[in-house]
Amino acid sequence: xxxxAAGVRVQRKQRxxxxxxxxxxxxxxxxxAFDMIVKRYKMRLLNFVFRFVGDRDQAEELVQETFLxxxxxxxxxxxxxxxxxWIFTIAGNLAKSELRRRKRWRFFSLxxxxxxxxxxxxxxxxxxxxxxxxHDRMIERAVEEAMETLSPKYREAVILRDIxxxxxxxxxxxxxxxxxxVKSRVNRAxxxxxxxxxxxxxxxx
Amino acid sequence: xxxxxxxxDSMSDFIEGLLxxxxxxxxxxxxxxxxxxASVCERMRRVRDLLNGLPQVASSPTFEHILKxxxxxxxxxxxxxxxxxxxxxxxxxxxxxxxFSMACLAVxxxxxxxxxxxxxxxxxxxxxxxxxxTKVERxxxxxxxxxxxxxxxxxxxxxxxxxxxxxxxxxxxLELQRGYLSSTWQSQFNRxxxxxxxxLQWTSEGLQAVKYVLPSATPPRRLQTVTFxx
Numbered sequence: 001x002x003x004x005a006a007g008v009r010v011q012r013k014q015r016x017x018x019x020x021x022x023x024x025x026x027x028x029x030x031x032x033a034f035d036m037i038v039k040r041y042k043m044r045l046l047n048f049v050f051r052f053v054g055d056r057d058q059a060e061e062l063v064q065e066t067f068l069x070x071x072x073x074x075x076x077x078x079x080x081x082x083x084x085x086w087i088f089t090i091a092g093n094l095a096k097s098e099l100r101r102r103k104r105w106r107f108f109s110l111x112x113x114x115x116x117x118x119x120x121x122x123x124x125x126x127x128x129x130x131x132x133x134x135h136d137r138m139i140e141r142a143v144e145e146a147m148e149t150l151s152p153k154y155r156e157a158v159i160l161r162d163i164x165x166x167x168x169x170x171x172x173x174x175x176x177x178x179x180x181x182v183k184s185r186v187n188r189a190x191x192x193x194x195x196x197x198x199x200x201x202x203x204x205x
Numbered sequence: 206x207x208x209x210x211x212x213x214d215s216m217s218d219f220i221e222g223l224l225x226x227x228x229x230x231x232x233x234x235x236x237x238x239x240x241x242x243a244s245v246c247e248r249m250r251r252v253r254d255l256l257n258g259l260p261q262v263a264s265s266p267t268f269e270h271i272l273k274x275x276x277x278x279x280x281x282x283x284x285x286x287x288x289x290x291x292x293x294x295x296x297x298x299x300x301x302x303x304x305f306s307m308a309c310l311a312v313x314x315x316x317x318x319x320x321x322x323x324x325x326x327x328x329x330x331x332x333x334x335x336x337x338x339t340k341v342e343r344x345x346x347x348x349x350x351x352x353x354x355x356x357x358x359x360x361x362x363x364x365x366x367x368x369x370x371x372x373x374x375x376x377x378x379l380e381l382q383r384g385y386l387s388s389t390w391q392s393q394f395n396r397x398x399x400x401x402x403x404x405l406q407w408t409s410e411g412l413q414a415v416k417y418v419l420p421s422a423t424p425p426r427r428l429q430t431v432t433f434x435x
Contacts, residue, residue, distance in 0.1 A: 034276070038269065038272065042264060042268070042269075043261065043263075043264070046262060046264055047261055047262055050262050051259070056262055056265075057265075059262075060264060060265060060268055060271075063264075063268075064268070064271060064272045064275055067272055067276075068272075068275055068276065068279055071276060071279055072279065072283075136260065139255060140259060140260065143255055143256065143259060158256065159256075162252075162253050162256035162257055163256050163257065163259060165257075183217065183218065184214075186217055187213075187214065187215075187216060187217035187218075190216070190217055190249050190252055190253065191213060191216065191245070191249065193252045193256075194245060194248035194249045194251075194252045197248070197251075197252060197255075198248060201248060201251060
């Protein structure tokens with residue numbers, strides 16, 4: 001836009017740089033460019049990874065690791081056609097690795113011999129009794145518990161679709177499988193979730 | 206008509222309106238006539254809304270600070286020299302696994318050093334003969350080998366026989382070389398045959414090498430004693 005002869009200032013609309021451009025600037029040594037990438041993706045990635053692994057501290061570490069990997073790959077910026085799906089692929093892979101690691105640990109801990117009665121004595125968590133929880137928190141917790149029953153590949157698909165709002169084509173790119181497979185995974189995940197939440201949903205009606 | 210399984214296989218696309226009109230109508234007809242699938246469809250819509258409405262988690266106040274620290278280390282790693290890069294490999298926050306592995310590494314290195322020192326001590330040492338060497342090392346029953354600064358030589362009374370200089374000796378070599386060191390020797394000095402003998406013996410001061418010269422038909426006479434003592 002130009003300034004008119006009469007001196008009337010016409011508002012100039014600044015073009016927002018694309019993610020790929022920002023990565024190129026990071027490669028060229030522009031420190032502000034990386035801050036902008038972090039600002040753009042921090043919350044989305046954090047929520048994606050948090051819903052995936054269910055632990056905020058862990059999610060933060062994984063998101064930081066995601067950004068570090070993006071930084072390491074700055075030299076290869078020309079090869080990245082879709083930054084948005086690429087960064088979610090990195091985060092998703094890290095989250096899946098974390099779940100695999102936990103599963104291994106759980107395997108080892110479950111392998112411990114049980115007590116003679118066959119049951120372990122558990123101290124109830126008094127800090128989060130259902131009657132103390134707010135309605136929103138109850139919903140969130142019920143959904144979290146239902147999500148934990150999903151295997152990582154179904155969990156990832158449904159989070160990307162229903163929480164992050166990605167198109168099926170984008171999810172296919174992130175996960176690296178055909179759109180039909182993604183749709184099938186999302187459908188199966190939703191069917192499982194509605195089954196898991198069936199009693200809860202009927203209870204609050 | 207389709208059965209419940211096929212209807213539910215298309216349920217996601219159905220509730221999102223992604224089915225083609227013809228297929229959408231088929232599923233719709235089934236859902237209208239099947240209370241089970243109607244319930245599934247309704248619950249699936251609610252699940253979708255629930256997921257969509259989940260509260261956003263906020264990052265901790267230290268998130269960006271920690272990230273910047275990690276990025277700084279990353280830059281140092283990729284740009285600095287090897288010496289400058291080394292500290293960047295240390296974790297920002299102390300981690301038990303890292304500390305444990307470092308402790309194990311220190312123990313292994315320590316054991317290796319101790320073992321190599323012991324091995325060095327146990328290594329068989331040699332006995333050298335030289336006319337010009339000035340260093341003699343002595344041995345004592347409690348220590349394998351200790352260097353002795355002062356020169357010591359085994360010489361005959363006439364300074365004509367070759368000097369024996371024991372540079373280093375260990376108990377193993379003492380055993381191995383006992384035959385040589387204690388051998389009886391014979392040489393001719395000034396047209397006179399001299400029968401000689403070197404004897405090694407432990408004393409309270411250490412190992413003692415004593416050389417005897419046995420002139421013919423004369424009783425053994427002690428010529429010189431060199432005591433290898435501290």
